[in-house]
Amino acid sequence: MTYFWFRRDLRLEDNVGLWHALNEGDAVQCLFIFDSEILSKLEDKDDRRVSFIHAQIRRLKKELQKFGSDLRVEHGSPIEIWRKILNEESVTAVFCNRDYEAYAQKRDGTIHDLLEEHQVGFNQYKDHVIFEAQEVLKDDGTPYTVFTPFMRKWKTHFQSSMLEGKPSEGLTSGFASTEALPIPSNEDLGFVKNETHFPDRRIPEDILASYHETRDLPYLLGTSRLSVHLRFGTISIRSLHKSAIDKNEKYWNELIWREFYQMILVQFPHVVGGSFRPQYDRLEWLNNEEHFQAWCEGKTGFPIVDAGMRELNETGFMHNRVRMIVSSFLVKDLLVDWRWGEAYFARKLIDFELASNNGGWQWAAGCGCDAAPYFRIFNPDSQTKKFDPKFEYIRKWIPEFDSFDYPNPIVDHKQARLRALDFYKKELKRE
Numbered sequence: 404m405t406y407f408w409f410r411r412d413l414r415l416e417d418n419v420g421l422w423h424a425l426n427e428g429d430a431v432q433c434l435f436i437f438d439s440e441i442l443s444k445l446e447d448k449d450d451r452r453v454s455f456i457h458a459q460i461r462r463l464k465k466e467l468q469k470f471g472s473d474l475r476v477e478h479g480s481p482i483e484i485w486r487k488i489l490n491e492e493s494v495t496a497v498f499c500n501r502d503y504e505a506y507a508q509k510r511d512g513t514i515h516d517l518l519e520e521h522q523v524g525f526n527q528y529k530d531h532v533i534f535e536a537q538e539v540l541k542d543d544g545t546p547y548t549v550f551t552p553f554m555r556k557w558k559t560h561f562q563s564s565m566l567e568g569k570p571s572e573g574l575t576s577g578f579a580s581t582e583a584l585p586i587p588s589n590e591d592l593g594f595v596k597n598e599t600h601f602p603d604r605r606i607p608e609d610i611l612a613s614y615h616e617t618r619d620l621p622y623l624l625g626t627s628r629l630s631v632h633l634r635f636g637t638i639s640i641r642s643l644h645k646s647a648i649d650k651n652e653k654y655w656n657e658l659i660w661r662e663f664y665q666m667i668l669v670q671f672p673h674v675v676g677g678s679f680r681p682q683y684d685r686l687e688w689l690n691n692e693e694h695f696q697a698w699c700e701g702k703t704g705f706p707i708v709d710a711g712m713r714e715l716n717e718t719g720f721m722h723n724r725v726r727m728i729v730s731s732f733l734v735k736d737l738l739v740d741w742r743w744g745e746a747y748f749a750r751k752l753i754d755f756e757l758a759s760n761n762g763g764w765q766w767a768a769g770c771g772c773d774a775a776p777y778f779r780i781f782n783p784d785s786q787t788k789k790f791d792p793k794f795e796y797i798r799k800w801i802p803e804f805d806s807f808d809y810p811n812p813i814v815d816h817k818q819a820r821l822r823a824l825d826f827y828k829k830e831l832k833r834e
Contacts, residue, residue: 412636422569472578500530536669622795630754683770704812719753730767
């Protein structure tokens, strides 16, 4: 029997690895593993991501059951799960799509070695991106470190034929015939169900058409809200690129940004835990814990910052423009280590993706692969006037905004800005 292992590609349609598995000719049993090594690191027992994945797994099971098959769902350490499967069954091959994060690479290396011991092929495919890290390089063969030239080269390599999907329709007879299989509940996994409303797996045409005009306005529903679906692969990246090319180049560029950060993560692995520019690791941050807690709770006295943090805490989402504002505020106004903010976002964001989250925080801190370093400091007031002039977004998330209950600012922005400039200048000169 052939196995297809779902990871961050939770869909049947246009799934490259699954398409290859179904074309292999052997009956395909689909598998998903709730990885205990990942789940054990989650701090919140109502983590929205677990509920989201659980809902998508139930959807996949129903889709497979239409073809007389089912999804095998396991909970535990992947290496132990695979040992059990190999001891129980005659497995001829395993198919999956590649994941580029360090943990996934290490995990897959271990699984590869185990399967090789049992003379079972481990077949991995590109599905999560259009171009992998080694496919878009400078003319001298080195990786790009600035987005715009990367984007230009990306587009010169791009061909519309790359967006041709791998439909599993017509191959569905290749799924293994399976009776209904059990699925662990949220409680079995050690979590409770979170009732957060998750966005649909499609982008409305009107939002896509006006994306370039509305993307920075947090009081509007002007962005796709598909980031969680991209994160877990419940939507095909090729289908999104196809829509973007036809409808909105700005949205297309944002999809390329996503691949830029994926490339940076692979080519410069030191960015996980360290600055892209190593000299920034010498900075001795103030790290005032009371200020950090006020930032986390949305009680800084800066309305646009607090609204963003409250949206994050309540929904697991935060508008992209606001993400930049709250990140700049934490690092520049409060001089708190960007890694503290990165970790908090990793804990709370339902669409958390290591590459994009890390890249965004390093961009905010001025220590990343960016042409504009530390002296870019967002002014919360001017950002509000430009992007939420009538306080619509602010009032939505801060009901006490117009009352005396709203806290006073914890810092003076003008003074904090000067302090940040002085801090960076002195710290970067220090040996």
